[in-house]
Amino acid sequence: MTLLSTRATAAPPPRPRVRIRLxxxxxVGWGFAGPFVAVFGLVFLAPIGYALYLSLFKDRLIGGTSFxxxxxxxxxxxxxxxxxxxIRVGLFLxxxxxxxxxxxxxxxxAVDSGRLYGRTFFRVSIFLPYAVPAVVASLIWGFMYxxxxxxxxNINDTFGVTLPDPLSPSLVLASIGNIVTWEFVxxxxxxxxxxxxxxxxxxxxxxxxxxxxxxxxxxxxxxxAIRSALVIATIFSIIGSFQLFNEPSILxxxxxxxxxxxxxxxxxxxxxxxxxxxxxxxxxVAIVMGVITAIIAYAVQLRGMRKG
Amino acid sequence: MTSPTTTAAxxxxxxxxxxxxxxxxPTASKRSKRSTRRKSIPHTPLNPxxxxxxxxxxxxxxxxxxxxxxxxxxxxxxxxxxxxxxFGLWFAEDVHLWDNITRTLTYDDGVFVRWLLNTLLYVVxxxxxxxxxxxxxxxxxxxxxxxxRKAVFAVVIGAVAVPGTALAVPTFxxxxxxxxxxxxxxxxxxxxxxxxxxxxxxxxxxxxxPTELLEAAxxxxxxxxxxxxxxxxxxxxxxTVTVLLxxxxxxxxxxxxxxxxxxxxxxxxxxxxxNAWNAQAQTAGGEAVFDLIITGSxxxxxxxxxxxxxxxxxxxxxxxxxxxxx
Numbered sequence: 001m002t003l004l005s006t007r008a009t010a011a012p013p014p015r016p017r018v019r020i021r022l023x024x025x026x027x028v029g030w031g032f033a034g035p036f037v038a039v040f041g042l043v044f045l046a047p048i049g050y051a052l053y054l055s056l057f058k059d060r061l062i063g064g065t066s067f068x069x070x071x072x073x074x075x076x077x078x079x080x081x082x083x084x085x086x087i088r089v090g091l092f093l094x095x096x097x098x099x100x101x102x103x104x105x106x107x108x109x110a111v112d113s114g115r116l117y118g119r120t121f122f123r124v125s126i127f128l129p130y131a132v133p134a135v136v137a138s139l140i141w142g143f144m145y146x147x148x149x150x151x152x153x154n155i156n157d158t159f160g161v162t163l164p165d166p167l168s169p170s171l172v173l174a175s176i177g178n179i180v181t182w183e184f185v186x187x188x189x190x191x192x193x194x195x196x197x198x199x200x201x202x203x204x205x206x207x208x209x210x211x212x213x214x215x216x217x218x219x220x221x222x223x224x225a226i227r228s229a230l231v232i233a234t235i236f237s238i239i240g241s242f243q244l245f246n247e248p249s250i251l252x253x254x255x256x257x258x259x260x261x262x263x264x265x266x267x268x269x270x271x272x273x274x275x276x277x278x279x280x281x282x283x284x285v286a287i288v289m290g291v292i293t294a295i296i297a298y299a300v301q302l303r304g305m306r307k308g
Numbered sequence: 309m310t311s312p313t314t315t316a317a318x319x320x321x322x323x324x325x326x327x328x329x330x331x332x333x334p335t336a337s338k339r340s341k342r343s344t345r346r347k348s349i350p351h352t353p354l355n356p357x358x359x360x361x362x363x364x365x366x367x368x369x370x371x372x373x374x375x376x377x378x379x380x381x382x383x384x385x386x387x388x389x390x391x392x393x394x395f396g397l398w399f400a401e402d403v404h405l406w407d408n409i410t411r412t413l414t415y416d417d418g419v420f421v422r423w424l425l426n427t428l429l430y431v432v433x434x435x436x437x438x439x440x441x442x443x444x445x446x447x448x449x450x451x452x453x454x455x456x457r458k459a460v461f462a463v464v465i466g467a468v469a470v471p472g473t474a475l476a477v478p479t480f481x482x483x484x485x486x487x488x489x490x491x492x493x494x495x496x497x498x499x500x501x502x503x504x505x506x507x508x509x510x511x512x513x514x515x516x517x518p519t520e521l522l523e524a525a526x527x528x529x530x531x532x533x534x535x536x537x538x539x540x541x542x543x544x545x546x547x548t549v550t551v552l553l554x555x556x557x558x559x560x561x562x563x564x565x566x567x568x569x570x571x572x573x574x575x576x577x578x579x580x581x582x583n584a585w586n587a588q589a590q591t592a593g594g595e596a597v598f599d600l601i602i603t604g605s606x607x608x609x610x611x612x613x614x615x616x617x618x619x620x621x622x623x624x625x626x627x628x629x630x631x632x633x634x
Contacts, residue, residue, distance in 0.1 A: 022453070028532045029452030036445035036506060037460060043498045044467050047478040054478060103369060110366045115359040122366060124620050126373050131616040133561035135579040136605045139586060140376045143383075143602070151379070154395050182376065185369070246563050250583060253590045273477045274568070286474035 054283040065280075072284035081262040082285055086292070088173065089264050093241040096177040101233060104185050108192035109218060123193065127186035134183065134246035141179045142167070142254045167255035176247045184240070188233045195229035196222060231304030235297045242293045245270070265289045384408060384606040388599050408603040415600055420607075422574065423581040427560060429492060430577055434499030435555035442502055442551050446509025447540060451517060461510070464503050480568050494569035495577070499559050505551040512547030513540070549622045553615075560612045578608045 058068045076082055107126055111119050129137065145166035147153040152163050166175040199222060207217045223230075245266040252259045261271040265285065273282035382399055383391060387408070390400030412420050448454070449461055479498060480489065488494045517540050525535040541548075563579045570576060573584065582604050589596045 025452055026454040029448045029454030029457065031532075032444045032448030032452065032536075033454070033457075033460060036441040036501070039441060039497070039500045040464065040467075043479060043501055044475065045463075047475045047482060050482055051474065051478040054481070107366055107369055110362055113356065113362070115356050115362050116366060117358050117360075117363045122370060124617065125370055127620075128377070128613065128616070129373060131557055131561075131612050132377075132609050133563065133579050133612075135561075135563050135582055136380075136609055137376070139582065139601060139605055140380050143598075144376065144379055158395075182373070186373065249567075250563075250586070253583075253587050256590075269474075269477065270568075273480075279477060279481060282477050286477055290474040 051283040051287055054280050055287055057280050059278075059280055072281055073288065075281065076284050076288050079285075081268060082265060082288075085262050085265040085268050086289075089241055089244050092173060092177060092244065093238060095174075096180060097234070097237045097241060099177075100181045100185055101188055101230075101237065103181070104188035104233070105192055105230075107185070107189045108196060109222065111189075111193055112196040112222075113214075123190070127190050129183050129185075130187045132183065135250055137179055137183050138247045138250035141175070141182070142251050145175055146254065167251070167258055169258040172251070172255055172258040176244070176251065179247050180240075180244075184237070188237070191229050191233050192226060195226035199225040227304070231301060234304065235300055238297055238300060239293055242289065242296075380602065380606055380609075384603045386599065388596070391598055391602075404599075405603075408599055409607065412600050412603045412607060415597070419573065420578075420581065420604060423576050423578045424607075426492070426575055427577040427579075430495050430499065430562070430566075431556055431559045433492075433496045434559040435552060437496070437500045438502045438505060438555040438559075439548060439552045441500055442505035442509045442555075443541075443544060443548050445506050446511075446547075447513045447517070447536065447544065449506075449510045450513035451519065451522060451540075464506055467503055476564065476568050483569065489569050490572050490575065492575060495562070495566050495575075498565055499555075499562070502551065502555050502558070505555060508551055508554075509544070509547055512550075513544060516543045516547065546622060549619060553619055553622055556615065557612060578604070582608065 055072050056067060056069060057065050058072065059065050107122070110116055111123050116122055144151045147156065147165065152166060156162055164171060166172070203221050203225075204217055207221050212220065243266055244264045248259050248263050248267055249270075252263075259267075261275070262268040266289070269282050269286045269289070272278045272285065276282075385403045385405040385408070386400045387402075387404045390402070390404065449457060483489050483494050488497070521539055522535055525539055526532075530538070561579065562577065563583070566575075566577050566580050567583075570580065573581070576584065582601060585597050585601050585604065589598055589601060
């Protein structure tokens with residue numbers, strides 16, 4: 001230990017009374033946490049407060065800004081364009097999240113089982129897309145989906161078939177689901193794998209002695225042990241699905257007819273605010289979306305953490 | 309050279325998972341102790357035999373993961389004609405990679421280089437600042453009793469559930485009244501907050517820095533700042549690198565925040581620049597620069613992938629700290 005060498009040259013001060021110690025500790029604690037809290041207030045709390053404030057007003061051409069109470073909320077809840085987007089991301093969530101987490105879990109179990117050749121290579125490679133920006137991932141996949149110089153076009157030319165167009169209105173949501181899955185399978189795999197690594201190995205020995213087969217060990221030992229990781233990954237994925245923006249926003253240029261300006265609630269908020277200049281209504285839609293996200297994430301957490 | 313040093317060196321440099329090439333028992337020297345041990349233990353549940361079917365099935369996911377990246381590398385070597393004429397997963401007759409890179413870097417008066425420098429600025433200032441704030445904050449939450457500590461933590465964790473886009477519109481309006489939009493500050497300041505990073509550092513500091521050590525330093529008369537820099541910070545290093553990695557990837561890949569805040573192409577990060585080229589290529593009458601988009605995409609991911617691979621062992625500890633807490 002280097003403690004002895006860092007001893008201050010001055011004689012140690014007499015121990016202060018406890019009350020003073022505590023006050024000093026509080027000051028120092030706030031000193032360390034202060035910078036984070038200050039910036040957090042500026043970029044998180046102030047905007048939330050401002051959004052709430054904006055949502056209570058309306059900007060009319062005649063008469064300027066006026067207080068309208070909860071009118072904007074009523075309008076949002078009755079807005080078919082908002083509901084369309086919400087139902088779309090809801091459907092996306094129900095299909096894409098289980099597929100993504102399922103693949104991630106299987107790979108994590110495979111890597112953790114020690115029965116793979118080249119496990120480190122698997123682990124690092126499958127995690128790699130996490131480092132690829134959503135813009136680049138969407139562009140690569142978007143080009144590959146294309147018929148001009150994409151893989152779909154290559155297959156059509158080579159085999160003389162006509163594959164369904166991944167960028168058509170009926171398929172574009174699934175195509176986006178594929179991009180998101182590709183980006184985040186590795187990230188979720190690593191969450192699961194990290195949780196599996198800290199499971200005491202003696203549990204597996206004990207299970208084996210009790211005659212449990214490999215599947216039985218997975219279902220009865222490994223899955224219960226990483227329950228909290230499963231819940232956390234599910235919550236992150238739900239929040240991500242509700243916030244879906246980057247991929248459809250970038251694919252919009254490649255598939256302008258399939259991806260409308262209200263394709264997801266976030267795209268809708270964006271176009272309301274930055275194309276339509278309806279800041280008050282955009283803030284309202286964003287708040288409603290935030291509340292829905294928080295409620296569902298919280299419900300999943302309660303459901304997942306319940307010992308059952 | 310004495311033998312102990314050489315064996316230590318060669319044992320350290322030899323990868324641990326290198327089984328001896330032949331099944332024959334290796335010569336009984338200290339150097340091959342590792343491989344003999346690996347060979348002699350029977351396969352138990354804790355040391356199972358590698359399985360070919362499992363490797364093949366997981367290999368499918370690997371192919372799916374690497375296929376788009378392979379497509380990107382292959383097509384970055386083609387010019388516009390090659391893109392249209394040749395098969396997507398194989399090279400065209402002539403390789404234009406160098407030519408493409410030069411054109412990407414010089415197109416439109418070298419605007420790509422400008423975007424790269426902007427991105428570096430946002431990453432250094434944004435991710436660097438985010439890491440500093442998260443380390444200081446996490447250390448305070450873990451090691452100091454102060455009024456409001458629990459409230460700080462609850463509010464920050466609650467904020468994670470708030471969609472970033474819900475904040476975007478009001479943040480944009482706030483920043484535009486402050487005159488910050490269309491400046492680097494509009495991208496850097498929001499990047500400074502990483503709730504996940506704060507949580508990670510809090511968990512990490514609670515376990516990595518023994519309170520007794522801090523107490524001992526205080527009794528020795530070391531000031532709080534000095535104690536932090538000389539004692540706590542070295543212990544916090546692995547967690548700090550993890551937070552830095554997460555923040556770097558987040559700022560390097562950021563798209564939504566600059567999309568809202570930055571209208572002036574001179575301040576675009578790479579992600580917005582690529583998006584602008586793509587928009588230009590898709591509009592009627594715009595110059596179709598697909599070869600530049602593809603090569604630019606490759607150039608955009610190379611630096612972050614290199615950093616990722618060099619520091620990949622740090623991801624593990626961070627995600628583990630985040631997931632073991634019940």
